[in-house]
Amino acid sequence: MDESDQDAVRHVLTQIGALRENGHFIFPSYQHCDTYVSEELIYPDIGKLYLIASFIVKAYHDQEVEVVLSDCDAAYALAQATAYLLSNAGSRTVIAVCAERDTNYNYSLHSSYARLIAGRRVLVVDGYAENAKCLKRLAKAARSHADVEVVGGAAVIANANVNTDRCELPSLARLLTLQQRAYPKHSCPYCSTKRTIDETVGHGDRYVREHGQP
Numbered sequence: 001m002d003e004s005d006q007d008a009v010r011h012v013l014t015q016i017g018a019l020r021e022n023g024h025f026i027f028p029s030y031q032h033c034d035t036y037v038s039e040e041l042i043y044p045d046i047g048k049l050y051l052i053a054s055f056i057v058k059a060y061h062d063q064e065v066e067v068v069l070s071d072c073d074a075a076y077a078l079a080q081a082t083a084y085l086l087s088n089a090g091s092r093t094v095i096a097v098c099a100e101r102d103t104n105y106n107y108s109l110h111s112s113y114a115r116l117i118a119g120r121r122v123l124v125v126d127g128y129a130e131n132a133k134c135l136k137r138l139a140k141a142a143r144s145h146a147d148v149e150v151v152g153g154a155a156v157i158a159n160a161n162v163n164t165d166r167c168e169l170p171s172l173a174r175l176l177t178l179q180q181r182a183y184p185k186h187s188c189p190y191c192s193t194k195r196t197i198d199e200t201v202g203h204g205d206r207y208v209r210e211h212g213q214p
């Protein structure tokens with residue numbers, strides 16, 4: 001993703017509230033950070049979701065993708081949008097299937113989807129890749145089916161340490177790469193400059209009830 005595409009994606013994600021930057025947020029771990037991702041907000045505005053998916057299509061339109069695979073959670077909407085736009089961009093129908101995740105974070109496909117994916121070229125997608133786990137395990141599930149070739153992966157937002165090696169993928173499109181750094185209370189640079197803690201997301205409200213604003 002070149003810089004202007006990253007800027008365009010950042011703009012859309014900020015507009016729909018999925019990405020908040022230059023704030024002061026408290027994670028459930030009670031770490032402090034200036035950036036907060038609300039992954040669930042990537043999906044509700046279908047028009048914006050298709051706009052986001054168009055950047056995945058830009059990266060993979062010439063890879064002859066036949067199936068887009070995601071988790072069966074909200075990210076399936078992203079897989080469907082991507083598959084639809086890939087179909088429109090090429091001459092073949094691209095389908096979207098999803099995989100169920102168990103408590104050990106292993107994925108498996110419904111038998112109907114297993115039949116659809118066999119022998120196909122597969123792209124795995126995720127909304128917010130905080131780490132490599134989801135994309136890596138999705139690819140593993142895809143490869144467990146006969147003659148599947150995983151051509152690559154894509155994440156709308158990915159932390160900087162999520163890369164092709166960690167995901168065990170031949171290529172990875174990160175539409176927006178986050179260089180997130182979290183701090184404990186005592187070394188938080190935003191506390192030291194008395195930046196107001198956002199109480200609307202994460203554990204901001206609980207933290208402020210216990211400790212007050214900086």
Ligand SMILES: [Zn+2]
Pocket residue numbers: 024032033185188189190191192
């Ligand atoms: Zn702080």
